[in-house]
Amino acid sequence: MDDRAPTTPEEDRxxxxxxxxxxxxxxxxxxxGRTFLLVHGIGMGRRVFGDLxxxxxxxxxxxxxxLPGYGAAEEPIRIPTIERLADLLAAYLAAEDRPDGDTIAIGHSMGSQVVAELAARHPGAVDRVVLIGPTVDPAARSALAQLGRLAHDLLVESPTVLLLGAREYVRAGPHLRRKMRAMLVHRPELVYPRVTVPGLVIRGELDVVCPPAWCRQVATALRAPLVEISGHGHETMIRDAAPAARAILADLGIQPVDT
Incomplete structure (x- = not known):
């Protein structure tokens, strides 16, 4: 059964x-009319997108x-696969009364896998995808490899990113290992050729989680441009989202507004 229920306002609506x-x-x-749908990565939640x-x-x-089991969302009985997360977002988009206009799905890290599945499994649900720091590089498809790369990447991040990331990982709960497994068994490289909407790939110049060769492969499979954000790592849209936002808006032909 579908259910939309208001919560106590914390921020926005x-x-x-x-x-x-x-x-x-x-x-x-x-x-x-235009809708930007933001989907976070593993261990994170919607609050990491504050600047974006x-x-x-x-x-x-x-x-x-x-997503289920992250941030303020209840922990589900079973850990959803990436495919089931995409289906959940598709159900949400179908249930809401959206104004006419494009929907741009923006996924960071694991969220990029969810966004790609959403576009591939549910044609017409979104009009464009943006993958920021797309995972999982097939050359490092193990929890140990991913955690090692992430730890190395965090060395270039600011204390704000480290503090926010640590808080969100704690909120992700005791099932993070199983959530990591759900991310790792998914094969996004098989999904990208099925995405028919326009796309954009963004990586931080210093991102060791998503190396340049892998991101070029992702962009080629999506038939999409690849933009690299100078001086940023994997959490590029957390530390300072302005460069990523400019790239997204430029891809849409929109002039940014100073904030």
Missing amino acids: VTTFTHGGAQLVVAERGTG VEQLSPHGRVVAVD
């Missing part, structure tokens, strides 16, 4: 959406979600 036993927590800001929301909200409605 916050609601919950439940479908198939899994819950999304949804925060909205901005208005207009600020940058994008002058240009449309921004919808940031907590």
Whole structure:
């Protein structure tokens, strides 16, 4: 059964959406026909997109979600696969009364896998995809390899990113290992050729989680441009989202607004 219920306002307009036993927590800001759907990575939540929301909200409605078991969303009975997370987002998009206009799905890290599946499994659900720091590089498809790369990447990040990331990982709960497994067994390289909407790939110049060769492979499979953010690592849209926002807006032909 589908269910949309308001929650106590914490920020913006916050609601919950439940479908198939899994819950999304949804925060909205901005208005207009264009919708930016923000999907976080493993161990994170919608709050890591705070700066990106600020940058994008002058240009449309921004919808940031907590996936099941992350942030404020309830822990599901079973850990959803990447495919099931995509199905949940598709159900949410189908249930909401969206204004006419494009929906741009933006996924960071594991969220890029969810966004790609959403576009591939549910044609017409979104009009464009943006993959920021796309995972999982097939050359490092193990928890140990991924955690090692992430730890190395965090060396270039700011204390703000480290503090926020640590808090969100704690909120992700005791099932993070199983959530990591769900991410690692998914093979995004098999999904990209099935994505028919326009795309954009963004990586931080210093991102060791998503090396240049892998991101070029992703961009080629999506038939999409690749933009590299100078001086940034894997968490490029957390530390300073302005460069990533400019790349997203430029891809849409939109002039950024100073915030």
